[in-house]
C-alpha cells in the first residue's frame with residue numbers, strides 16, 4: 052500500500068533526505084517547510100501527484116493546523132509523520148538569553164507539539180499512524196555547551212515516550228529518534244545559534260563555537276542512510292520507542308546510561324529511606 056508521509060523541515064538536511072527516501076520506496080509525501088520556493092526547487096523532478104509542498108513554520112499552530120488539513124484534502128490521510136524541524140542553540144547555560152531559550156523550545160518542543168496536535172486527530176480517525184519525533188543523542192546524554200539544545204531534546208524524549216503509551220491502544224506508534232552527528236547544515240552558521248552573553252570566567256575553558264563548530268562538515272553520519280533507517284523502521288510491524296541512529300551514537304550515550312545504573316544501585320539505600 053502506498054503510504055502518505057508528512058515531513059517537517061524538509062528544506063534541508065535530514066528532512067530533505069527523508070522525503071527522498073520515502074519517495075524512493077514508492078510512497079507519497081507532503082513536504083513542509085518555511086521556504087516553499089526552495090521545496091519546489093529541491094523536488095522539481097518529482098511528479099506532482101506524488102508530492103505536495105506546504106508552508107509550515109512549526110512555531111505557528113494555525114499554520115500547523117492548516118498544513119495538516121491541506122495534506123488530508125490532497126492525499127486523504129497521513130500515515131507517517133516525521134517531526135524533523137529543529138535547530139541547536141549552542142553555548143553554556145549562562146550564555147543563553149531568556150529569549151534565546153524560549154525560541155529554542157518554541158521550535159524543538161512546542162513546534163513539535165503544534166504539529167502533533169494537528170496530526171493526531173487524523174491518525175485517531177484512521178486508527179493507525181506512525182510518528183517519528185526527532186530527538187538527539189543530546190536527548191539521552193546532556194551535552195555541556197549545548198545546554199538548552201539538550202534540555203529541549205530531553206523534553207522531546209519525555210513528551211514522546213508518554214505520548215507513545217497514550218496512543219498505542221489507538222493503533223498509533225511513536226518513536227523518538229536519537230541521531231548522532233550527521234553531516235547536514237546543523238552545526239553551520241546557517242542553522243546553529245550561539246548564546247549571546249559573554250562571561251569572562253568561562254574564557255579559559257573554551258567556547259561552544261571552538262568546541263562544536265569545528266565538527267561542521269566532518270560529521271561521520273550520512274543523512275541519506277539515516278533516512279533509509281527511518282523508512283525501514285516505518286515498515287516494521289512494531290517500531291522501537293527510542294532509536295539511536297549513527298555509528299557514534301552508542302559509544303556517545305552508553306557510558307552515561309551505565310553510570311546512571313551504577314549510581315542508582317550505589318545510592319539505593321538513601322533512595323529507599325523515605326517511607327512512613
Ligand SMILES: NC(=O)c1ccc[n+]([C@@H]2O[C@H](COP(=O)([O-])OP(=O)(O)OC[C@H]3O[C@@H](n4cnc5c(N)ncnc54)[C@H](OP(=O)(O)O)[C@@H]3O)[C@@H](O)[C@H]2O)c1
Nearest residue numbers: 060062063064065108109136137187232233235236237242
Ligand atoms: N545533524 C545532526 O548531527 C543532528 C543530530 C541529532 C539531531 N538532529 C536533529 O535533526 C533535525 C534536523 O536537523 P538537520 O541535521 O537536518 O539540520 P539542518 O540541516 O540545519 O536542517 C534543519 C531543518 O529544520 C528546519 N527548521 C528549523 N526551524 C524550523 C521551523 N521553526 N519551522 C520549520 N522548519 C524549521 C530548517 O528549515 P529552514 O531551511 O527554513 O531553516 C531545515 O529544513 C533537527 O531536529 C535536529 O535537532 C540533528
